[in-house]
Amino acid sequence: MIDLRSDTVTKPDEKMRKAMYEAEVGDDVYGEDPTVNKLEEIAAAVLGKEDALFVTSGTQGNQIAGLVHCRPGQEVIMESQAHIFLYEAAALSAFAGVQIKTIDGNNGAMNPAEVEAAVRGEDIHQPETGLVCIENTHNKAGGAVVPLENMEAIYQVAKRNGIPVHLDGARLFNASVASGTSVKEFAKYTDSVQFCLSKGLGAPVGSIIAGSSDFISSARKWRKRLGGGLRQVGVLAAPGIIALEENVMRLEIDHTNAKHLAEGLQAIEGLTVTNNVATNIILVDISDCGMSTDAFVQQLKGHHILTGAFGPNTIRFVTNNRIREEEIHTVLENVKKIVKG
Numbered sequence: 001m002i003d004l005r006s007d008t009v010t011k012p013d014e015k016m017r018k019a020m021y022e023a024e025v026g027d028d029v030y031g032e033d034p035t036v037n038k039l040e041e042i043a044a045a046v047l048g049k050e051d052a053l054f055v056t057s058g059t060q061g062n063q064i065a066g067l068v069h070c071r072p073g074q075e076v077i078m079e080s081q082a083h084i085f086l087y088e089a090a091a092l093s094a095f096a097g098v099q100i101k102t103i104d105g106n107n108g109a110m111n112p113a114e115v116e117a118a119v120r121g122e123d124i125h126q127p128e129t130g131l132v133c134i135e136n137t138h139n140k141a142g143g144a145v146v147p148l149e150n151m152e153a154i155y156q157v158a159k160r161n162g163i164p165v166h167l168d169g170a171r172l173f174n175a176s177v178a179s180g181t182s183v184k185e186f187a188k189y190t191d192s193v194q195f196c197l198s199k200g201l202g203a204p205v206g207s208i209i210a211g212s213s214d215f216i217s218s219a220r221k222w223r224k225r226l227g228g229g230l231r232q233v234g235v236l237a238a239p240g241i242i243a244l245e246e247n248v249m250r251l252e253i254d255h256t257n258a259k260h261l262a263e264g265l266q267a268i269e270g271l272t273v274t275n276n277v278a279t280n281i282i283l284v285d286i287s288d289c290g291m292s293t294d295a296f297v298q299q300l301k302g303h304h305i306l307t308g309a310f311g312p313n314t315i316r317f318v319t320n321n322r323i324r325e326e327e328i329h330t331v332l333e334n335v336k337k338i339v340k341g
Contacts, residue, residue: 002327003306007171007199007254007280007320016203016239025234028054029224035234039241043208046244047193048184051216053209054237056228058083058170061194061209063091064226065166066131068218069192072097074130077118079105081140084133084168095226098130107276108138109146112153119161132158136186137171137178142275142283143258143318145175148185155189164191170207174200174279177251191215200251200280201243202321205236250321254280257319257328264332265317270339280319287313289339296338303334 003009012020026032036054044052055061062084066076076092078085080102084092092098101118103110120129134154136146151167158165167190169175169183176183187193192211197203209219223229230236255278262277265284272285286296293309300307310316317331 001304001306002331003322004317004319004331005306005308006318010198010200010202010320010322012202012204012239016242019238019242020235023234023238025232027231028233029229029231033232033234033237035241036237039237039244040208042241042244044210046183047187047210049187049193049210050213051210053216053219053223054230054233054240055194055207055209055223056205056230057198058168058194058196058207059088059091060223060226060228061207062088062133062166062168063095064209064219064222064228065192065194065211066092066096066098067222068215069164069166070096070098070130071128073127074098075101075120075127076131076133077101077103077110077115077129078133079103079108079110079135079138081105081108081138082133082135082168083139083170084135086140099127101129105138105141108135108141108144109150110134110154112150112157115154116157116161119157119163129161129163132163132165133168134165134190135168135170137175137279137281139170139281142277143171143174143279143281144275145179145278148179148181148189151186151189166190167193169193169195171196171199171279173248174251174255177249178255178279197240197243200254200320201240201247203239203243206240208240247321251280254319254321254323257323257325258282258317260325261317261319261328261331264328265335268332268336268339271335274314282317282319283310284315284317285313286315299338300334303338305331305334
């Protein structure tokens, strides 16, 4: 199968598996696992933050950030198509007791003036604004890179109003490689950051959250409350170290493959690529093909190609480290067959 459903389908290579087997471990709840301690030190340094924490998933990391930054009854500002809003099961409401206020963005980026206008004033009828969240890259915008200048402007708005900023950087390293801007620069305009090790970076499990030492101290307790306090976690942290030290620059291969796939799909009559493909996600409108997204996905599966519906008329293709250049040609040939009937 050629699996283009997501970059979460990557599997650990032999080097990662060997590192897992050989990892020096200890009880991380006691702070005694040297491998996860090393991973957290590397991650904090890469992001330019004081400290970092290994968490089981990006969703858990985002929720911990909300729990640390917010009090029940507050409001969180984010883009209307944000992953936290659409795909995390209303966890911020369920756990942190906050509500979400959304702003329609442009290619995933919120207008800083609209963010400022959304900040609540002193009114007993209204919640206080407790947090602003940014997503970079932006999943629903097709892996769009939110510009550094936009993040800086929103950060300045938040600071003027005494509000922390959290970055859902699940694919932050994709943003960095595509833009040529270091993750440290992106992270500079945040109070906390989450990024996934288990997407394009290729590790099997886990994410990192980072921020000040005080933030991570509180985050560690919230991780425990959520059942995320792990024991000999070095077996999971070891591939994360390899991901950060060796797999960042290879993301450019995923981006190149995505651009080639997008060019080929756009050239097929009846298909329209709807996003500016900057990283590893391609969104394709199939409404002119005369079939539903479910039918299209099933036909692709019949040709040993896995992808997924991403709306009533949209199919999402995501390149990852399991996809080779020659497989892009195979996908395009089979898509042509399906469209032509």
